[in-house]
Amino acid sequence: MAYAFLESSITGRAGTDEEYWKGLADGELRLPRCAACKKWMWPAHHRCGACGSWELEWIKQEPVGTVYSWTRTWYAFDRVHERAADVPYVIVVAEVACGACLLGVLKGREDGLKIGAKVRGIIEPPSEKSKGYPSIRWALA
Amino acid sequence: MSKFRGNTAIVGIGQTPYYKRGTSPDPEMKLALRAIVAACEDAGISPQDIDGFVSYGSERNDGQKLMAALGTRELKFGGLVWTHGGGIPGALGLAANAIIAGQADIVVVYRAMAELGGQRLRVAVWQNDTPSQYLVNGLDAPAQTCAIRSQRMLEHDGVPRSTMKALAQACYYHARNNPAAMGHNITLDDDTYDNARWISEPYRLFDCSRENDAGAAIIMVSAERAKDMRHKPAYLLSAPMGCYGEWGFGEFNQRPFGATSGFQSVARRLWAESGYEPDDVDVVQVYENMTGMAVAALIDHGFCTVENAGEVLTYKNLIAPNGRLPVNTSGGNIAEGFIHGMGLVPEAVRQIRGDSTNQVPGAALSLMTGGPGDSMVSSALLGSIETL
Numbered sequence: 001m002a003y004a005f006l007e008s009s010i011t012g013r014a015g016t017d018e019e020y021w022k023g024l025a026d027g028e029l030r031l032p033r034c035a036a037c038k039k040w041m042w043p044a045h046h047r048c049g050a051c052g053s054w055e056l057e058w059i060k061q062e063p064v065g066t067v068y069s070w071t072r073t074w075y076a077f078d079r080v081h082e083r084a085a086d087v088p089y090v091i092v093v094a095e096v097a098c099g100a101c102l103l104g105v106l107k108g109r110e111d112g113l114k115i116g117a118k119v120r121g122i123i124e125p126p127s128e129k130s131k132g133y134p135s136i137r138w139a140l141a
Numbered sequence: 142m143s144k145f146r147g148n149t150a151i152v153g154i155g156q157t158p159y160y161k162r163g164t165s166p167d168p169e170m171k172l173a174l175r176a177i178v179a180a181c182e183d184a185g186i187s188p189q190d191i192d193g194f195v196s197y198g199s200e201r202n203d204g205q206k207l208m209a210a211l212g213t214r215e216l217k218f219g220g221l222v223w224t225h226g227g228g229i230p231g232a233l234g235l236a237a238n239a240i241i242a243g244q245a246d247i248v249v250v251y252r253a254m255a256e257l258g259g260q261r262l263r264v265a266v267w268q269n270d271t272p273s274q275y276l277v278n279g280l281d282a283p284a285q286t287c288a289i290r291s292q293r294m295l296e297h298d299g300v301p302r303s304t305m306k307a308l309a310q311a312c313y314y315h316a317r318n319n320p321a322a323m324g325h326n327i328t329l330d331d332d333t334y335d336n337a338r339w340i341s342e343p344y345r346l347f348d349c350s351r352e353n354d355a356g357a358a359i360i361m362v363s364a365e366r367a368k369d370m371r372h373k374p375a376y377l378l379s380a381p382m383g384c385y386g387e388w389g390f391g392e393f394n395q396r397p398f399g400a401t402s403g404f405q406s407v408a409r410r411l412w413a414e415s416g417y418e419p420d421d422v423d424v425v426q427v428y429e430n431m432t433g434m435a436v437a438a439l440i441d442h443g444f445c446t447v448e449n450a451g452e453v454l455t456y457k458n459l460i461a462p463n464g465r466l467p468v469n470t471s472g473g474n475i476a477e478g479f480i481h482g483m484g485l486v487p488e489a490v491r492q493i494r495g496d497s498t499n500q501v502p503g504a505a506l507s508l509m510t511g512g513p514g515d516s517m518v519s520s521a522l523l524g525s526i527e528t529l
Contacts, residue, residue, distance in 0.1 A: 010273035013390055017273065043274070043392045068393070069297070071288035074339035077281035078264050079271070088339070091280055093289055093393045101393045103278040115297045133277040 008132030016044040019058045024123050024134035030058040031100050042100035063121030063136060065096035070106070070113060082129045092138040094119050107137040117141075143379075143414050147529040149237040150367035150374035153184025153360030154487035159323050159478030163256040165354035173202040173253035174210050176356030184360045185371040186247060191360075193218035193248030195236045197228035198481055199265055200252055218245035222382065222519075225266050226428055226482040226512025227403075230521030231382030233486070236361045246362065252483035253356035262352040266481055270516075274392055283430050284349050288341040290514055291433025293399035295343055300400050300440070301451035302343065305432035306334050308468065309347045309475055311459035312429070316472030319498040323351060324476035348432040350474035357483040359490065364529075375493040375507065375523040379414035381407045382511075382519035390516045400450075402434050402513030404441035407520050412443070415522045419443040422522075423504040424461070424492045425468045426485035427513075429475055434513035435468075442510065442520065461499040470499040485509050486521075493525050 005021050023030030032044040036053035047054050070092045076084035083089060083105075090106035090113065106113065107122055118141035126132045155176045157167075165172060181188045189212040194204025204219045218239040222228035229252075236248040254262055263282050271281065280286065294300045313329035316322035327333075329347055337346035367374035385406040387396045395403070412418050419442060429435035436454060439445060444466055445453035453466070461467035471477045471488040478484055489509040491497040505525040511518050 010276055013270065013272040013392075021273070042394055043272070043390065069289045069293040069399070071285055071292055072339070072342040073279065073285055073288075074341065075284075077285065078261055079276060080279045080281040083279045086279075089279060091278055091285065091289070103274055103280060103393070105279050115293060129279070130277045131273075133273065135277050 004126050005133040010131060014043065014045050016046060020044065021133055023058060024136060027123055029061045029063040029121060029123070029136060031061050031096070031098055032056040032058050033098070040098045040100065061096055061098060063096070063123070064141070065094040065119055067113065067115050067117045067119055068093045068095040068101050069115060082131070086129070092119065094121070094138050102136065104136045104138040106139070108139045112140050144241060145237060146378050146414055147376045147524070148364050149240050149361055150364050150376045151359045151361050151490050151523065152367050152370045152372060152374055153180040153186065154490050155179025155181070155183055156357045156484065156487055157355050158321065160354040162262065162352045162354055165255045165257060167255070168257060169253050169255040170202045170206065172255055172354065172356035173251055174207060176253060176358040177207070177211065177249050177251055180249065180358040180360045183372070186360065188212060189214055190247050191249050192216060193236060193239050193245030195220050195222070195232050195248055195250045196252055197222040197232040198225045198252070202253055218248065224512070224515045224517045226430065227515025227518040228382065229428070229482050229486065229511045229519065230380045230509055231511065231519030233361065233377060233521050234380030234382060234519065237377050237380060240361065240363050246366070248361045249358050250361060250486070251356065251358035252481050254480045255354040256352065257354070262479070262481070272392060284344060285341045287431040287434050287514055288344050289393060290399065290437070291431065292343050294433060294437055298400040298447050300436060300447055304436045304450050304454040305348055307454050307456040307459055308429060308432045308435055309334060310456050312469045312473040312476040314460050315470050315499045316476035319471050319477060322472040322477040323353060324472055327476070343433065344431055347475070350430050351479040353478040353480055355478055355480045355484070357480060357487055359486055373494050373525065375490040376526065376529055378417070378522045378524045378528065379411045380519060380521040381410040381414065382517060383407055384517050388516065400437050400447045401441055402437040403515065403518045404438055404510065404513070404520060407518055408442045411520050411522055417506060417522065422506045422508050424470060424501040424507050425466060426470070426473065426489045426509040427468050428482045428485060428510055429469065429473055430512060432475070438510050438513040461501050467499070467501050470497050470501065482512055489523050493523055
């Protein structure tokens with residue numbers, strides 16, 4: 001399939017998470033681990049620093065986790081101005097089963113938001129707010 | 142025995158005034174030149190004698206672009222330390238290493254910023270290091286990424302919020318005595334701090350550093366050369382840079398996370414190389430992009446623990462001249478002005494010289510910590526001749 005987010009590709013850091021976005025575009029949360037030693041690696045990188053393998057495999061994960069930390073943003077910052085009308089909005093860092101901490105904008109109720117609270121990920125299609133990328137949003141379970 | 146410890150010194154400091162962002166009468170490169178020339182005048186040397194240029198982060202005024210205006214005779218060394226504000230003390234270390242290795246004799250370390258070009262400082266300093274994971278999820282500015290760290294420090298690790306307020310109020314207290322500070326006329330009482338608008342929780346307005354146009358520079362030479370110069374030298378005792386293996390570009394996956402700004406390994410090497418420990422330090426310029434990050438940096442350096450941070454990091458303890466741990470005695474990034482943290486370096490030197498506007502009496506050991514939470518960090522301990 002054609003992945004729309006590739007049309008609006010954002011560059012920065014290692015640039016190794018294309019498969020993550022493809023997973024979300026396919027409606028799945030897929031996270032990388034080393035194909036040789038099976039060590040989870042997030043953020044993804046080009047090589048496994050533990051065993052030296054150059055191969056990653058992307059494994060489907062249940063999009064559930066707990067709140068690791070969060071912030072409620074009250075200011076429409078320069079490069080995320082598409083969300084100006086949403087201010088204040090909450091950004092959650094959620095820890096999922098394999099240990100990866102993933103960002104997502106909170107969806108739904110804020111009551112009960114605290115570190116350790118259970119969250120479920122909802123995958124949303126590309127939008128202007130998410131800069132043409134599919135995204136995962138976390139909702140308090 | 143360290144080949145580094147005490148073998149170089151800062152002998153000149155120079156700064157332009159701080160301007161409200163976007164209002165500098167001079168373009169950025171001229172601000173860099175004005176700061177460098179001022180540092181040379183302070184040191185009593187000719188700008189033509191500088192043979193090394195060092196900076197950090199996204200500094201765009203490379204030494205070779207400045208040569209014609211300085212009358213440089215020969216450029217022998219140049220370098221930019223990686224990362225953002227985390228690299229400032231590391232830049233002092235790079236300059237010192239060049240001098241100790243005999244690659245250069247008189248090295249300037251400098252930073253200049255002006256928003257005249259239209260780009261906000263908070264964007265410029267990121268150097269396009271913002272990954273898709275951030276921008277897709279509404280995350281852009283350092284205020285937000287730091288907020289996520291500090292929220293965990295407060296909520297999970299239990300460091301009290303009072304530490305953040307104490308730090309902000311100490312900065313503004315010091316700015317009251319510093320006529321050059323942008324926050325000179327502001328009184329940050331409890332009401333003003335507590336009721337300021339939210340930026341990104343847990344940060345309100347006064348938890349966040351400013352953005353200004355200005356330049357700052359320091360001149361570094363060998364300890365041997367420093368002896369005969371005009372000012373009391375501020376010797377560089379240690380300036381390690383780095384981080385441990387699970388830090389780096391973690392996008393919130395660094396461990397540990399929360400009540401740390403990534404300095405544990407750097408602090409350990411700083412104390413080991415210098416031969417001193419936190420209790421020996423007289424005054425600290427702690428880089429506060431945001432208050433909570435500075436609190437974590439002080440914990441990392443061993444000035445307090447997660448458990449006793451609330452008792453140690455009080456307003457009374459953080460102010461000069463009589464506090465137990467005076468910090469940011471010129472007002473710091475929050476209350477004096479912010480050009481990517483570089484203004485903290487000349488103040489660390491003034492404390493050794495004895496001419497700060499908030500002088501700590503008899504200050505002999507003066508610490509400056511780099512941008513907290515950066516993917517790589519650094520710290521520098523300066524000392525008077527008695528500390529060698």
